[in-house]
Amino acid sequence: MPTSHLSRIVAVAAFAASAWLAGPSPRASADEATTSPALKSVQGVWTSRDDAEVAAKWTIKGDVFKATVNGVEYLGKVSVDDAAKPHPSFTIDVTDGPGEVKGKTAKGVYKIEGDQLIVNLSVPGGDRPTGFDPNGQDVYLFELTKKSAQ
Numbered sequence: 001m002p003t004s005h006l007s008r009i010v011a012v013a014a015f016a017a018s019a020w021l022a023g024p025s026p027r028a029s030a031d032e033a034t035t036s037p038a039l040k041s042v043q044g045v046w047t048s049r050d051d052a053e054v055a056a057k058w059t060i061k062g063d064v065f066k067a068t069v070n071g072v073e074y075l076g077k078v079s080v081d082d083a084a085k086p087h088p089s090f091t092i093d094v095t096d097g098p099g100e101v102k103g104k105t106a107k108g109v110y111k112i113e114g115d116q117l118i119v120n121l122s123v124p125g126g127d128r129p130t131g132f133d134p135n136g137q138d139v140y141l142f143e144l145t146k147k148s149a150q
Contacts, residue, residue: 035062038082042090042110046117046144056142058117065092072098080110086130087111094124101125115146 039062048056059066065078075096082088087109094101107128108121119142120129126138134141 036080036082038080038088039063039078041082041112042078042080042117044149045147047147048142048144052143054140054142056144058142058144074098074101076106084109087132089128090119090121092121092124097124117144117146118142119144 042060043062044060046056046058046060048054054070056067056069060078063077063079065074065076067074073096074092074094076092076094079091079093080088081091088111090108090110092106092108094104094106096102101124104124106121106124107126108119109129109131110117110119111132112118118132120132120134121140121142122128123138123140129139132141
């Protein structure tokens with residue numbers, strides 16, 4: 001085997017070994033670094049009180065939204081805008097769920113008070129509420145408590 005060919009093989013092997021030893025690329029943490037502070041503030045598992053009218057468990061990791069509401073599962077992408085007026089906005093692009101909700105957007109407003117996430121959310125496809133009064137049949141007020149990490 002010619003020396004130049006052997007030296008190329010050794011160089012490729014050394015590069016592969018150094019990449020493997022370095023571990024995962026910084027891209028994994030780059031996504032976390034680009035997550036807005038507003039989106040970071042809603043990360044985690046949020047649940048309704050036991051006596052709530054609507055039983056809910058929301059899990060938000062990155063921009064991935066997974067929820068169970070009264071036993072029905074929803075999946076989607078969440079975005080928040082803490083600079084929106086008159087209240088910060090909370091938007092879920094539903095990627096999977098029952099009936100006609102798949103592919104629609106649920107728009108809402110939110111606030112965080114201590115370990116509480118309060119979201120007034122329209123039905124998917126509805127108009128964004130302007131406040132936290134759940135008037136009408138097309139808006140749901142979720143008062144969720146952050147579960148502690150175990």
